[in-house]
Amino acid sequence: MRVVIVGSGAAGLTAASTVRKYDKEKEIIVITKERDIAYSPCAIPYVIEGTIKSFEDIIMHKPEDYKKRKNIDVLTETEVIDIDSRGNKVVLDNGEKIDYDYLVLSTGSTPFIPPIKGVNLDGVFTVKTIDDGRRILKYIEENNCKRAVIAGAGAIGLEMGYALKKRGLDVLIVEMAPQILPRFLDPDMAEIVQKYLESEGIRFILSKPLEMIIGDDKVKGVVVGGKEFDADIVILSTGVRPNIDLAKKAGCKVDKAIVVDEYMRTSIKNIYAAGDCVEVVDFITGEKTLSPFGSTAVRQGKVVGLNIVGKNVEFPPVLNSAVSKIGSLEIGGTGLTAFSANLKRIPIVIGKAKALTRARYYPGGKDIYVKLVFGEDMKILGCQIIGGERVAERIDLVSLAIYNGVKAEELCKMEHCYAPPVAMVNEPISLAAEEALNYFKNL
Amino acid sequence: MRVVIVGSGAAGLTAASTVRKYDKEKEIIVITKERDIAYSPCAIPYVIEGTIKSFEDIIMHKPEDYKKRKNIDVLTETEVIDIDSRGNKVVLDNGEKIDYDYLVLSTGSTPFIPPIKGVNLDGVFTVKTIDDGRRILKYIEENNCKRAVIAGAGAIGLEMGYALKKRGLDVLIVEMAPQILPRFLDPDMAEIVQKYLESEGIRFILSKPLEMIIGDDKVKGVVVGGKEFDADIVILSTGVRPNIDLAKKAGCKVDKAIVVDEYMRTSIKNIYAAGDCVEVVDFITGEKTLSPFGSTAVRQGKVVGLNIVGKNVEFPPVLNSAVSKIGSLEIGGTGLTAFSANLKRIPIVIGKAKALTRARYYPGGKDIYVKLVFGEDMKILGCQIIGGERVAERIDLVSLAIYNGVKAEELCKMEHCYAPPVAMVNEPISLAAEEALNYFKNL
Structure with a gap:
């Protein structure tokens, strides 16, 4: 049994490692155009700014590590140019053909180039x-x-x-x-x-x-x-477009991106897809959307790997939680914004709070701004947080709250652990939820 | 209408401020033995270690601030020595009596002194x-x-x-x-x-x-x-005991601590109680327990205040989430430990993970250790986290998960926002949940 994986990004390598974790027998081949694998593209700006010393530092593993430690073959600087999905073969740029039992398309995305004059200039x-x-x-x-x-x-x-x-x-x-x-x-x-x-x-x-x-x-x-x-x-940096050409050649159904079911299977039985190249379901609206994030790719890669080894694991709809650190600011968001709610004519209630990340008297505390978006039923639908520290986990907390249909009142009352060096005695998310309730029914 | 509040800790002052927020008319009097109010006792070690410059820094407000800004009277260095709950009066140490319409007992707790020789020595x-x-x-x-x-x-x-x-x-x-x-x-x-x-x-x-x-x-x-x-x-530092003498004198029902219903009412209709001096319900076991934490006191004080102004707000059962920062370690916990589960003969499944707080190559990342405790049905019941940073919000996230009956599989798959300076691409809580599932059914 052979698993062939096209693309060595977070989705492809996670799928490969997950298959190997549960199955020592299957042959696993990852094929990639790139020379370097197993690095996080999100880290590139931090190398350029000088916080990370060199590009070599952000490479987590070499292709030979995968062979040695996990018995996964990685063919680098190799392009898959065609897929014969009836014959279960991929065709390489050197003419070679490789049979597969399972194929994973983790072909990623390509930066969008605006159609203007001068984009091909040096620099x-x-x-x-x-x-x-x-x-x-x-x-x-x-x-x-x-x-x-x-x-x-x-x-x-x-x-x-x-x-x-x-x-x-x-x-x-x-x-x-x-x-x-x-x-x-x-x-x-x-x-x-x-x-x-x-x-x-x-x-x-x-x-x-x-x-x-x-x-x-x-x-x-x-x-x-x-x-x-x-x-x-x-x-x-004007966005990315999913790489869908190979999926089309294979005959997989493609819409905005590669169409997959909840098991990350394409329209062809033994071909899975994961990462920037697939469509996902938006948890709030139920609509198809894209989720070009490293963390989504890893979560999808795991689901693909688990399903290839015979588990029956679903990938849930997404909120597209994201975080960025820019200078001294940590900026995070998840779910619906007020702007997108208005576009979609979803009635909402807003709650905002400004607070500190530590007790007021404790050195080093930073401002933190929380904006929560609730539905008319006061269920939490979205969140934006900007602060000097401790933003990412709060976004994850609100994501979990959205998935569980948590209402403003529960967020107001939620248990919150406190110590002056790490928190205020009032959690800013609770304060924002309180503000939303005041606005709504003067609780 | 007059609200009298005995005790100027987090519960008492929060109750006072909450009443005032929704009611500009009621007279509010806070009575306290102490000279200083509105400080966090949790901050004392950080003043002693020198991180916070002086004890004056941790005092958030002066009694006169409460009068000026919120029209709340604070009687400091004044002790309530008796309560006439039939006559709706408190008796002060100077013999004065003050009538009340609502009374709030936020009398706090007293350190336990072990019954050994030498505890009264200087030093x-x-x-x-x-x-x-x-x-x-x-x-x-x-x-x-x-x-x-x-x-x-x-x-x-x-x-x-x-x-x-x-x-x-x-x-x-x-x-x-x-x-x-x-x-x-x-x-x-x-x-x-x-x-x-x-x-x-x-x-x-x-x-x-x-x-x-x-x-x-x-x-x-x-x-x-x-x-x-x-x-x-x-x-x-051998624990605290709830201060219940005044409640007893008032005729309120007292068990381990002051008995309150879900609205924080004592057994006497117009007497509320909140903070270290009351009993609460343990969310996991349903048993009565204590919750001597500043964050609990604030959450209870809000509920008391809201109920005094006629809202109908319940205080939920507790997990006793807590966090501490000791040197470079942040240590947090919530819900059931494996130790207490074993004592109570609750069958559990454990998942553990060790990870980093940032991408491996990003400077300043710290070790983080996560231990999750699940019930046999794989619902999350408890969590302990130790790390160099970013522990508190993860504890809050798991607390919310426990309240919502979230299972290991959802924690495995949960959406997690990622950027190299603030997180690993795999959330350590998800990794620990994965480990628990492997152990349990080899998912």
């Missing part, structure tokens, strides 16, 4: 692979770059903007939406982040797209809102 | 009030203390031990149980904390009580297990 980069990171650093050093323009104020755009600023570059971030982090935060919360980044010297142009990149062979500037701005380097 | 202290803290610091300075003995290895004992060690004293902690933190952690988890504290130079004697304190007028030493140990100061 224009996306941030997806470790090689992208290496190229960016090399280009900055070789060209002594002074001015960076970032297109897109999502998490990666902001992280890259902060990283380049910390390296000493002048940074301008251009975002088409009228706010930063538009798919992640409501405008009132995004403003807190923007003010912080402006205080760090980063400039923003909102509500305008990047219209053009200027230069002969190398980037010299950009055009935004009809005006020219000098630039030595341009980073495009 | 023997308990740690409960801010004046205790001031006296301890003064005594150490005036007597140039070099050697401290702590009786009791609960959270306060360990925090005080670490604080005195940090001030340069030689510290010996004596605990009757065979482990430290006996009511909070299982032996395997307690060992991690003990090893850390030993590495900081603190010595322990376990499985033996403090038998005697030696000295003429001042402490000179202690006897433990028949042996003498030199000591210049002795701290007794």
Whole structure:
């Protein structure tokens, strides 16, 4: 029995390791175009800013480690160019064919390149692979770059903007939406982040797209809102698109992304898919959506691996919980924002609180801002938190609350452990829930 | 209408503020024996260790602030010596009587003094009030203390031990149980904390009580297990007992502590009680228990306040979630330990994980140890976490999970937000839940 896995990202490698954890017999082959595997793309900005010393540090394992420690074969710098799903074979770029009993498509995603002039100039980069990171650093050093323009104020755009600023570059971030982090935060919360980044010297142009990149062979500037701005380097962080071509060639059903059932099976019985390349279900709306996050990829990879070894494990709908650390701010969100609720005409009740992460008198406490979104029945549907520390686990707590249909009153009363160095005696999530209840029925 | 509140701790002051928040008319009088109010006793060890500069810093409000900002009268250094619950009056130590419409008993608790020789010597202290803290610091300075003995290895004992060690004293902690933190952690988890504290130079004697304190007028030493140990100061941190005398005088039903219903009402209609002095219900066992924590006091004080203004709010059963920060370790727990499950003959399944608080390659990550306790049905019942950071919110997350009957499989699959500076891609709670499932049914 052989399992072939296309793609060596978080989904593919987790699927491989999970199969091996429960099955010592099956042959497992991971095939990847990349040279390096088992690194976290989310870490790239932190290498560029200098917090992590080198790109080598973020590589967790070498291909040979997988062979030695888990008896998993990893074929690097190898592309699967076709899939014969009737014959159960993948076709490699060298012409070789490999049979499989189970196939896992973890083909990931590709950065979206906006259809504007100049995107092919030297000095224009996306941030997806470790090689992208290496190229960016090399280009900055070789060209002594002074001015960076970032297109897109999502998490990666902001992280890259902060990283380049910390390296000493002048940074301008251009975002088409009228706010930063538009798919992640409501405008009132995004403003807190923007003010912080402006205080760090980063400039923003909102509500305008990047219209053009200027230069002969190398980037010299950009055009935004009809005006020219000098630039030595341009980073495009305008989202990703799922890689679905191979799935199409195999004959798998594809919509926005690869269609999978709750067991992460594609429309073809022995082909699974996981990671950025698949569609998932939104827990709140029930609609199909994407979830291009490392943590989703790992959770899906586990489900795929468990199902290949014969367990019957479902992957649940998602809230798309996410967190980012930018400078001294930790920014997290999960579930519905007020903005998206309004778009979808879902009636909501809001509760907000500003508090501290430690007792007021305990040194080192940081501001923390919590915004909760409740449905009309006062069930929690979403949460945004910005703070100097201790944000991520609070997001996870609210995610669990959303899955369990927890209401505002339970969040008000929830048990909360307290010690002055690590918490206030009032949990900020409870304070925000209280505020929502006051608004709603003056409890 | 007048509300009289006896005691100015977290429960009493929260009840007072909550009444005022929803009712601008009622007269509110808080009566307290103490001179200082609105401070967190949990902060005392951190002042003694020097992390917080002075005892004045931990006082959040002055009595006059309550008058000015909330129109709440606070009578300090005043003792209520009797209650005439038929006549709805409290009797003060100066003979004065004050009528009430509602009475709140938030009389707190008193440190337990073990019945041994020498507890009345100079240099023997308990740690409960801010004046205790001031006296301890003064005594150490005036007597140039070099050697401290702590009786009791609960959270306060360990925090005080670490604080005195940090001030340069030689510290010996004596605990009757065979482990430290006996009511909070299982032996395997307690060992991690003990090893850390030993590495900081603190010595322990376990499985033996403090038998005697030696000295003429001042402490000179202690006897433990028949042996003498030199000591210049002795701290007794051997638990607290609820203050129930006034409740008895009022005719309120009292068992282990003041008996209250789910609305925090005593057996007398217009008398409420909250904080260390009341009995609560254990969520797991349904038994009556105590919950002498600041966070419980605040949550109960809110419920009392809301019910006095005519809302109908219940205080839920407790898990007794708690957290402590000792040196570089954050230690938290909630719900059932394996030890207490075994005592109560509750069959359980354990899951443990050791992980890091950040991605392996991201600077500053700390070890984190998670132990989960599940029932036979794999519903989560308890949790213990020790780590260098980010423990408290994980405890709160598990508390919420326990209240909602969440099972191991949901914790395995739970959505978790990831970024290298703040988390690993695998949540340690999920890893521990996975381990529990492997053990149980080899999922």
